[in-house]
Amino acid sequence: MKNALVMIALLLTGQAMSQQSLGEVIGNVYENGTKSPAVDAVVSIESMGTKYRARVDIDGRFKITAIPAGMYIMEIRYQQDTMNNIIVDVPMDGFHNTGDIAFYTSSYIEIGGVEVRAYDPNEIKLIDGNLPVASISAKEIDKSPMKFDIKGMIASISSNVQQTADGSLVFRGARKGDMIYMIDGVKTRNAGSVPGASIGRMMVYAGGLPAKYGDTLGGVVVMESKSYFDLYRSWEADQIRKGLR
Secondary structure (H helix, E strand, C coil): CHHHHHHHHHHHHHHHHHCCCEEEEEEEEEECCCCCECCCCEEEEEECCEEEEEECCCCCEEEEEEEECEEEEEEEEECCEEEEEEEEEECCCCEEEEEEEEECCCCCCEEECCCCCCCCCCCCEEECCCEEEEEEEHHHHHHCCCCCCHHHHHHHHCCCEEECCCCCEEECCCCCCCEEEEECCEEECCCCCCCHHHEEEEEEECCCCCCCCCCCCCEEEEEEECCHHHHHHHHHHHHHHCCCC
């Protein structure tokens, strides 16, 4: 009986891990002051003891795949030198584009092609380059007037979702309540009383559902909770922005 319980626990853990929301980081790395590709430079991101790596190709491009969603400090090693103060924010089921990175041997870096904009609650962001999906980050949640009402916040970030008088969510073209939540890789029909302050990021699929979610004709709300590592990396990134590291 004990062995059976252990096997069930391992199976459930593996299932949750297999459904974890992952993302990618793409970009270009060039030698300082030139457009010469930094060929064979190693670009890496570390998450909870695991390193995700990629090499820069002959065109200067790199792509790191299957990274758990979150904020990280990216490192580049090239010709015995290291650059390790590049902040990347990996989205769920999408990619972060660093743009062009000029590799400097000092702590100074130059990144081009990155646009920073204020959050628009009605904006539809591109996931995987072409699929329109409404998403919201922890910082955006913190500024949202609906942060204490999860269902209200879901309805506020997607025009394809409406909240009924009894609090149920209706996705366009589906019956009331025909939806699922994915919370840290675990599928559920009810989000319960998840506090907004605990959410690291959230994404709302109101159509074109990826096959991995399935089991519904309505929509999917994917949520990733904050962890100690998320809070630490956010603090670390803030220190870099302020020039304290």
